[in-house]
Amino acid sequence: MNENIEKFIEKFSESLSKDTFVKLILSNYKGEDTHLQKIMVRLIETKKGLRLFFLYRYDTRDTAKNYDFKEGVALVRQLLGKDFFNGHLFTTENDFQLDIGKKGKARLNIGKPTFKTKPSLSHNREKKSLISPNAFYLKALGITTDKGEIRDKQQDKWKQINKFVEILANVYEQIKGELDKNKLRIIDMGSGKGYLTFASYDYFKNVLGIDVTVTGVDAKAGLVELCNSVAKSCEFDGLEFVHGFIGDYEFDKVDILIALHACNTATDDAIFKAIRSGAKAIVVAPCCHQEIRPQIKPPEMFKNILKHGVMLERTAETITDGLRALLLEKNGYAAKVFEFISVEHTPKNNMIVAIKRQVKNESVKEIDEQIQAIKSFYGIENQRLEKLLETL
Ligand SMILES: C[S@@+](CC[C@H](N)C(=O)[O-])C[C@H]1O[C@@H](n2cnc3c(N)ncnc32)[C@H](O)[C@@H]1O
Numbered sequence: 001m002n003e004n005i006e007k008f009i010e011k012f013s014e015s016l017s018k019d020t021f022v023k024l025i026l027s028n029y030k031g032e033d034t035h036l037q038k039i040m041v042r043l044i045e046t047k048k049g050l051r052l053f054f055l056y057r058y059d060t061r062d063t064a065k066n067y068d069f070k071e072g073v074a075l076v077r078q079l080l081g082k083d084f085f086n087g088h089l090f091t092t093e094n095d096f097q098l099d100i101g102k103k104g105k106a107r108l109n110i111g112k113p114t115f116k117t118k119p120s121l122s123h124n125r126e127k128k129s130l131i132s133p134n135a136f137y138l139k140a141l142g143i144t145t146d147k148g149e150i151r152d153k154q155q156d157k158w159k160q161i162n163k164f165v166e167i168l169a170n171v172y173e174q175i176k177g178e179l180d181k182n183k184l185r186i187i188d189m190g191s192g193k194g195y196l197t198f199a200s201y202d203y204f205k206n207v208l209g210i211d212v213t214v215t216g217v218d219a220k221a222g223l224v225e226l227c228n229s230v231a232k233s234c235e236f237d238g239l240e241f242v243h244g245f246i247g248d249y250e251f252d253k254v255d256i257l258i259a260l261h262a263c264n265t266a267t268d269d270a271i272f273k274a275i276r277s278g279a280k281a282i283v284v285a286p287c288c289h290q291e292i293r294p295q296i297k298p299p300e301m302f303k304n305i306l307k308h309g310v311m312l313e314r315t316a317e318t319i320t321d322g323l324r325a326l327l328l329e330k331n332g333y334a335a336k337v338f339e340f341i342s343v344e345h346t347p348k349n350n351m352i353v354a355i356k357r358q359v360k361n362e363s364v365k366e367i368d369e370q371i372q373a374i375k376s377f378y379g380i381e382n383q384r385l386e387k388l389l390e391t392l
Pocket residue numbers: 189190191192193194195196217218219220223244245246247259260261262263266
């Protein structure tokens with residue numbers, strides 16, 4: 001092996017033993033997998049001690065795996081010069097840039113360290129947030145930098161995550177007396193990249209110390225694979241991600257069902273499943289409102305208002321989420337609709353939180369009359385949640 005490649009691997013190994021390692025990036029991939037682009041290696045604290053977390057970045061998805069130091073160094077040795085032709089090692093002493101050219105010739109540049117301190121691996125919480133910005137999954141999912149700072153572009157997402165955890169903490173306070181053996185079961189429908197799913201698990205398991213299981217469900221296989229690999233790397237037992245459609249995902253029991261920004265009527269599918277299984281709380285932030293908008297036949301008195309697309313859009317949103325809240329009330333929940341986070345952070349900002357009532361709702365008939373009156377006023381024929389609830 002070329003002596004510069006050997007020296008680079010030695011420096012990598014040495015940084016691990018001297019505790020100066022910050023991160024390693026392998027790039028310029030020329031291997032057989034047409035989708036793999038680079039590998040990013042960081043440290044992670046696990047129950048078995050410090051491990052190397054390898055994040056494999058593909059063009060459309062990411063996946064991750066942990067290795068102990070010996071395995072990690074051996075793997076990098078195996079990959080450099082065969083699959084990857086560029087290595088960038090960051091230590092608190094120096095940066096090392098390795099470029100391997102044709103015929104195996106390699107150049108090694110040694111520069112001043114970009115990072116003078118090691119990234120924090122601790123899970124200390126900042127006073128301002130309920131979850132720690134140093135949590136490893138936030139780094140792996142791209143919210144924080146290696147130093148545990150929130151990336152500029154992710155500030156809004158971070159605000160959203162924190163606001164969401166605050167809401168969930170409040171929901172938990174309202175239902176905790178009803179839990180079976182203090183066990184909490186959460187399902188996140190349309191979990192996407194899992195930011196909120198991880199944060200929910202982290203808050204209940206690691207901050208409150210509750211026996212919680214959390215399942216994220218999503219139609220995108222790549223995201224499910226990434227989230228499962230990060231959950232495994234973090235040793236988050238009880239957190240799993242399942243590939244599938246919300247409408248097809250069957251479960252017996254759930255305490256809190258979440259569906260944030262699941263597209264169009266996927267929110268209705270999620271609410272229906274929650275009601276059917278007797279969920280104690282339902283937290284949804286609907287996304288697009290495509291079902292109702294084309295059905296609205298503007299009443300005569302509103303016709304010159306609803307001729308404006310933006311007004312029709314907002315009305316469709318109000319009617320859709322208003323009907324959902326009423327249907328939840330009709331089915332034994334106390335529902336609240338409020339602004340999740342101000343529109344400057346996300347345009348999709350209605351949130352519906354529904355808590356199962358302990359006493360029977362006496363006004364079911366009245367609520368149903370209201371629902372029918374609203375539908376008839378706007379000429380609405382179908383609302384998916386209502387249709388699904390008719391099958392119960
Ligand atoms: C806008 S993302 C939101 C992700 C996450 N809930 C959040 O708020 O950060 C919507 C996600 O819902 C998933 N999704 C939409 N409709 C779905 C369905 N019917 N079944 C499963 N997943 C669905 C999409 O694949 C996508 O990952």
